[in-house]
Amino acid sequence: MAELIRGRPALTSEWLVSVGLDLLSTASLVTMAHDFEGLGTWLLEAWSAMPPRLRQDLELSLRLTGYPQTVVETVVSEVLDQHPAGHERVEALFADLAALDAAACAHMADAILAKSLARREIQPPLPLPELRQDLEALETVIHQLQPPVVPAEAAALLHTPTEWRDLLLSALQRFWERIYRQQWERTREQLERSVNYHRRRSYPSDVAALFQAVTGRQIPERMRVRLDEVEHIRFVPSLYLGPYVSFLFNGAVATIFYNGEGTPVDESAVPQIEDLYHPLTALADKTRLAILAMLSGRELYAQEIVDRLGISQSAVSRHLQLMVDMKVLNVRRGERGAKYYSINSATLQRVAQRLSEFG
Structure with missing residues (x-):
C-alpha cells in the first residue's frame, strides 16, 4: 500500500484485481461497445455472441437511466464494498445481490436516479421517493435522460426496485456463465501481471501526477473537483477500455479502471512503448x-x-x-x-x- 501525502490525512492507494469490479465494469462496457470508438474488440464480439434476450436484459438493467456507470457505482457502493468477498468470488457478489431487501433496493433506485439526474443537471419535479411512486412523472423524467431503452420499461423497474434487482442479477449471472467466465479465466493472469507491475513501481505523491503516470491521461475535471472528499484510490486494470479511463466514487473511495492490456512480460520494454x-x-x-x-x-x-x-x-x-x-x-x-x-x-x-x- 502506497501513501500519497497531500497535507490532510494521507491519501492511500492500491492496485487490485477484483472479479466483482471486473464483471460489473465489463458488462457495462459491453452495453456501450457501439457508442465509443476504440473500446476493446472483444466487447463487440461478446455483444454479437449474446442471445437477443440477454442483450435486452443487460442493457435494460444497466442503462435504465442512460449511462451504466451510475448503476455500477451504486452496486459497488451498496453491495460489493459492504461485503468484500465479491472481490474474490463472483458467487459472493451474486449472493449479496440476491439478499437485498425491498428497502435496500429502493435506496439504490433513489441513488441511481439522483446520480443520473445530476449528470444531466436535471432537477427532479418531486422528491425522489415520491417520484418513483408516480409512474407517469417518473417516465417523463426518464425520457429526459434519453436512455437507449424503452423509458416505460425503465420507469417500471425503478417503480418496483426489487424487479430491477432480479433483472440485474439474472442478466449478470447469464452474462457470466454464457459469455464471460472463460474470458475471465483466460485473462486473469494478465490482470494480475498489470497489478504486480504497478505495485513495484515508484510513483509521484501528487494525485494528478499519479493519475497521469498510471493512465497516460490528464486527470478529468469531473474527478479533479471531487478529490477533496477522497481518502483512498484503488486502481483496477481492465482489458477493454482501449484509450479511455473509467472511474467511480463511493464515499471516500475512488475506483479508477485503467487499461491493463499493454503491461509487458518484459518490463525493460516499458520505457520504449508507454x-x-x-x-x-x-x-x-x-x-x-x-x-x-x-x-x-x-x-x-x-x-x-x-x-x-x-x-x-x-x-x-x-x-x-x-x-x-x-x-x-x-x-x-x-x-x-x-x-x-x-x-x-x-x-x-x-x-x-x-x-x-x-x-
Whole structure:
C-alpha cells in the first residue's frame, strides 16, 4: 500500500484485481461497445455472441437511466464494498445481490436516479421517493435522460426496485456463465501481471501526477473537483477500455479502471512503448486515418469533416473526440461555437521519432 501525502490525512492507494469490479465494469462496457470508438474488440464480439434476450436484459438493467456507470457505482457502493468477498468470488457478489431487501433496493433506485439526474443537471419535479411512486412523472423524467431503452420499461423497474434487482442479477449471472467466465479465466493472469507491475513501481505523491503516470491521461475535471472528499484510490486494470479511463466514487473511495492490456512480460520494454500506445491506438482505424489525411496542411470544422466522410455525425464526433483525447488532433472553438480541428504535429513527430528508434 502506497501513501500519497497531500497535507490532510494521507491519501492511500492500491492496485487490485477484483472479479466483482471486473464483471460489473465489463458488462457495462459491453452495453456501450457501439457508442465509443476504440473500446476493446472483444466487447463487440461478446455483444454479437449474446442471445437477443440477454442483450435486452443487460442493457435494460444497466442503462435504465442512460449511462451504466451510475448503476455500477451504486452496486459497488451498496453491495460489493459492504461485503468484500465479491472481490474474490463472483458467487459472493451474486449472493449479496440476491439478499437485498425491498428497502435496500429502493435506496439504490433513489441513488441511481439522483446520480443520473445530476449528470444531466436535471432537477427532479418531486422528491425522489415520491417520484418513483408516480409512474407517469417518473417516465417523463426518464425520457429526459434519453436512455437507449424503452423509458416505460425503465420507469417500471425503478417503480418496483426489487424487479430491477432480479433483472440485474439474472442478466449478470447469464452474462457470466454464457459469455464471460472463460474470458475471465483466460485473462486473469494478465490482470494480475498489470497489478504486480504497478505495485513495484515508484510513483509521484501528487494525485494528478499519479493519475497521469498510471493512465497516460490528464486527470478529468469531473474527478479533479471531487478529490477533496477522497481518502483512498484503488486502481483496477481492465482489458477493454482501449484509450479511455473509467472511474467511480463511493464515499471516500475512488475506483479508477485503467487499461491493463499493454503491461509487458518484459518490463525493460516499458520505457520504449508507454508514450506510443495512446496515439497509435487513435490512428489504428481507417476512418481516423482518413480524417488525418483530410486535415493534412489545413484546418476543418466538424461539419466539413462529416460531409466529406459521408458517415453519421455521431460516428464522426466519436472519432474526433478520441483523436483529441489522444492528442493526435487539436481542437478550437470558432465563431458561434463551431469546433475546428487540426493535426497536432508535435505528437505525430514524437511518435515517428520513437518508432524510428526501434530500427
